[in-house]
Amino acid sequence: MDRRSIIKHAGIAGVLAAGVAPAVHAQAAIRWRLASSFPKSLDTIFGGAEVFADMVKQMSGGKFEISVHAGGELMPAFGVVDGVQQGTVECAHTAPYYFFGKNEAFALGCAIPFGMNSRQRSAWMMHGNGGKLMAEFYNDYNMVNFPCGNTGAQMGGWYRKEIKSMKDIQGLKMRIGGFGGQILKGIGAQPQNIPGGEIYQALEKGTIDACEWVGPYDDAKLGFNKVAPYYYFPGWWEGGPELDVFINKDAFAKLSPENKAIVKAAAAYAHLDMQAKYDALNPGALKALVAAGTKLRQLPKDVMDAAFKEAERSYEELNQKNPAWKKIYADWSGFRRDANQWFRLTEGTFDRYMQQAKL
Template identity: 45%
Template sequence: MDRRRFLGTAGLAGASATLAMPAIAQGNEKVQWRMTSSFPPSLDTIFGGGQDVAKYVREATNGAFDIQVFSAGEIVPGLQAADAVQNGTVEMCHTAAYYYVGKSPTWALGAVIPYGLDNRGMNAWLYYGGGMDLLNAFYNENGLHYLPAGNTGTQMGGWFRREIGSLEDMKGLQMRIAGLAGRVMEQIGVVPQQIAGGDIYPALERGTIDAAEWIGPYDDEKLGFYQVAPYYYYPGFWEGNLALNCFINKQAWDGLSDTNRYVLETACRAANTEMMAEYDFKNPTALRSLVTNGAQLRAFPEDVLNATYDATLQLYSDLKGSDPSWGKIYDSMMAFQAEHFLWQQVAESTFAQFMQNKQKQGQLPAQRGQ
């Protein structure tokens, strides 16, 4: 399916919805909204998630519901997108909820938390495990309505100017890292920095920072990090997935007709599916290209993973004791996490491991010329 085209029937992430286009178009009032993105157009996959939502809504209503998309910086800086929605500057934004943990750590639960869920687990919890209802009970108090609208999948651990041999090598590093992950990294001696995507390369090049995480091979190659920080680490344990989302001004959301709310919800589900599929298609080619051009793949040392896992659990314990908005949503997510990874061990992981071993052995059909 063309990712820039939304037709009348959409099979979406555990749900399907059929939109009767003529009936919707004839019955809809004219609505014109503005959406500000946290991302630049050069990051076409992640910025494209917001464009997809707008296009799908426009096509489903024959233009009666029109959303104009603005890139980061055109109306407000990327990290102020949710603020612009809260204060009514725009009706909605496309962003990552964890950019706003300065308001409350609970904001991160709508995006991703360190050592949390993967993409499939996040969607299952959001759509079927009560996650969206719990999150909206929180975000509604902040004048917003939340809809998932994209996912990057498990991310890479980022680019480092020098090799990391052990936990000791992490101490004192200045690292661009967002969300609660920064608080985790502080516990092992890293100095976190929150820097917008377009400013990361010059900071690495000048040595203002020693390391930076962004997303994964496709986007990272576009930003050229391998040229100034060649060591490419994995996994991004702080982002087992990243749920991008639309925040909608609560008053504007309540003012929509039932039909337009349904169309917007369905468009966001379609964008959620499309973004993950596109990343899964583009990342393998980009990773090969990065390695060809000098990127050096490295796994994080085991002591780094163990130390950050322990620090993460301590952080969550502290948050449950200090932030009353955190506990109910976190407990729901973690209860599902235990069941999700149990199920993953049975079929998904064993199949994936077998096939990955065949790939390493050069035994897949394409590798054997079959």
């Protein structure tokens, strides 16, 4: 009996049983939970996870749904990697550098001081060796990762008092995430690692003297300008921080090839969408903050120079004691060097001219 005859006489049940029409085989519905490290109030950075989940649902025709939970709902904001490793949740959306305490190499998956900008980082991850190297590293933590957002270069934070020189850094209690805190500690500050939803209260009460988050749009939502008048730039610790979606390795392995492709494509869409939102929203937010009295300042050169020197010293120290760091950093630093040589001639020169032009 030929295929056409089978379909005619056996009906759909017989077709499926015979295995001759896999395209119409209805896949079982999939329900995952995603734990975010961010509060719901931040529609840009928390929203990256929502964009990711929405795209998965759309591309799967509603057969694959991911519920998104803010930091603290299912687990602490900084507990999401443990949750994914242990299979408590199928996936998480976070900034990998939050977990540099587990291994400093986590920070190379996000941002380290005086690192790449967002375009350079995406190039390293997608067409350099970054994607492969970070996948190998995360495999040891029972996770699969996909880039899922970037904020672009960030601001240098909010301060109760003006920073005029290195003298003002000494003893400064500042909320700062990731590797930047280690570098600030090395030049005399006292870094504090506090989740986004708890920063305002700490700044308001004077528990900390300064804080950094992302940039004008998010910072205005969190209200930092109400308790700290000085807003500094640039955020030398985050030239282009990558957000990732971390997925439990066993959960990902159970997906069909089609659903694996959907997850990858949805993460790529959310990755692009997040920075586009920040680039669209930050200019207006900054204008509003300045109009409301925010005092915009550039970080002094001696502070930048001291931080750069300390960062390079720290990286060399890690090369001596952390094999995972050494392996990834060697490739990362070479890519950064070549990328900056190119950007200096093209993007950098063009941007500097346009920023000085009378438009």
